[in-house]
Amino acid sequence: MNFQLTKEQEFVRKMVREFAINEVEPIAAEIDVEHRFPVETVEKMAKYGLLGVPFPKEYGGAGGDQISYAITVEELSRVCGSTGVICSAHTSLCGWPIYNWGTEEQKQKYLPDVFSGRKLGAFGLTEPNAGTDAAGQQTKAVDMGDHWLINGAKVFITNGGYADLFVVMAMTDKSKGTKGGISAFIIEKEDEGFSIGKTEDKMGICASSTTELIMVNCKIPKDRIMGKVGDGFKIAMSTLDGGRIGIASQALGIAQGAFDATVTYMKSRKQFGKKLSQMQALQFDIAEMRTRIEASRLLIYKAADMKEKHLPYGPYSAMAKLYAAETAMYVTTKAVQLHGGYGYTKDYPVERMMRDAKITEIYEGTSEVQKIVIAASVFGK
Amino acid sequence: MALKIIVCAKQVPDTNEIKIDPIKKTLIREGVPSILNHDDSNALEEALKIKDIYPDTYITVVTMGPPQAKDMLIECMAKGADAGVLASDRALGGSDTWATSNALAAAIQKIGDFDIIFAGRQAIDGDTAQVGPQIAEKLNIPQVTYVEEFELDKNMKDITVKRALEDGYEIIKLQTPCMLTTIKELNVPRYMSISGIFDSCKKDIPTWGAKELNVDVEKEVGLDASPTNVYRSFTPAGKGKGIMIEADSEREAAQMLLINLKSKHVI
Secondary structure: OOOOOOHHHHHHHHHHHHHHHHHHHHHHHHHHHHOOOOHHHHHHHHHOOOOOOOOOHHHOOOOOOHHHHHHHHHHHHHHOHHHHHHHHHHHHHHHHHHHHHOOHHHHHHHHHHHHOOOOOEEEEOOEOOEOOOHHHOOOEEEEOOOEEEEEEEEEEEEOHHHOOEEEEEEEOOHHHOOOOOEEEEEEEOOOOOEEEEEEOOOOOOOOOOEEEEEEEEEEEEHHHEEOOOOOHHHHHHHHHHHHHHHHHHHHHHHHHHHHHHHHHHHHHOEEOOEEHHHOHHHHHHHHHHHHHHHHHHHHHHHHHHHHHOOOOOHHHHHHHHHHHHHHHHHHHHHHHHHHHHHHHOOOOOHHHHHHHHHHOOOOOOOHHHHHHHHHHHHHOO | OOOEEEEEOOEEEOHHHOOEOOOOOOEOOOOOOEEEOHHHHHHHHHHHHHHHHOOOOEEEEEEEOOHHHHHHHHHHHHHOOOEEEEEOOHHHOOOOHHHHHHHHHHHHHHHOOOOEEEEEOOOOOOOOOOHHHHHHHHHOOOEEEEEEEEEEOOOOOEEEEEEEEOOEEEEEEEEOOEEEEEOHHHOOOOOOOHHHHHHHOOOOOOEEOHHHHOOOOOOOOOOOOOOOOOOOOOOOOOOOOOOOOOOOOHHHHHHHHHHHHHHOOOO
16 A cells, blocks of 8 residues: 655646646636637647556557646646546547547557647547436448448537547447447537537636537548447446546646645635634635545545556445545535635636536536445345 | 857856845845856857757866756756866865866866867856856956857857947957856857756766866865855945935926935035
């Protein structure tokens, strides 16, 4: 047992924190208000290797590990939850499934562009009538002999409007449902019959792009299927297991950012002749916030370390996400409260952080779904 | 012909976090993060910009300091430098600028051929701006200090620099090999890259002591060989509180200010 970060991981934190403070924080409030996807930040993240952290160099990755990746998303999210999820969705939901499930040809073709950030990635599972209940997929892929023909629509796709590559699930055999009826495909944004639909107007993470994907007689080559026909559900579930580490890290970062802002505020804000930081009732809030943040961090690093070591980490990433997301909501709500009226205004970042925190309890599996996953690890499915 | 560049860098306490011991009047180093000296990061950046254009350029960063200065060398390599060298030895401790430049000049001679040496103008802890120029003198090469613009000719030999002065600038042409000391106006330093971090942590960083540097521990380096010593350091007493003038109107306030200044014979 060793709770020390490695030298590499320490340097990753130092680097991403400097990057986040100089490049991300100054525009975080502005891109939130304008609902503007920060294309310039994505380019900078690409330049410094932030979009391929936990992948080997032979495919163009940075050669890092899963904890370094968690730290990267945490530090970005500490100042901007939108920027954190851009990195997380790209890395966990597009980079990872291609790396883990793709053929050697697919890996050679796509990964250098994905890991270097030349191409941004997204993932399409959710449909209007199939969120958690993936078996309700209505998007269909039909084998036309020399190509696949895909018809259907996906919703709530993170990075949708700016991604170049999409890992998309579609039903190939309705009768088999989640037991071999779903397949995973790589779709390029230029593919015939593929388009981006409505962009969602969201409560938080307003600078991230959340869109519909529309496939009308979308024609893609035969070699775009990932794994075998019918592997889709397995691919999607294993991808989400890893994605939860990214979202848990996003939640952790948001919580840490709100915590840090609150500590600074409490040291300067005076009421009744003393600083808020000198009032014991409020100190107790800070103690509770800090403890939950630290507990979240330990759960996340444990899940990430298990993934790194190829141990069965599914329930652990679910516990990490469940706890970190609830912590993000708890901490940001307290942070707003401790800021008083100022916390409710856009003059202070905690208002944005509280709106950003809420989504972490919902996407990549709601907190309820995490509990299903965790309970299944206890009682069996 | 591949260029060989040497960058002189120093690990310094982060001045944003600095505290002075109120009794001993010395820096409290415990708990204060160490950073790459600001001007030195500009020196490294200019070398890296050359390497961006000529990728076979080989950059060696050299520093003198305690063993933990290796972390700063890792940071420099994670930004793109090829190698780092640490001059570290108890016998080098307490060196003033003269002794430090002896050690660094010896380290540079041991590294071997070079075309350009970039060094930061000065370190934020000592603020002397002497070490770079002294190294140049000891290596017997031309030097330009306070470089704010740099241009290397395609012949890889001729250099044109703009040298900042207090009230203007000079344009100076010189040839390699040479020493240039850099200021922050020269460039914007890059970050480490993630892949650079994982590569550089694996690299071996040679540590050279007085023996490897072939310097005389009695006459050239260390506290005893240093011709200058810190006699005393102190924290200047804070200035007294200013006088706040309160008046009903701006006009009245201005009058009161004038009376005050005149009574003190300031105007």
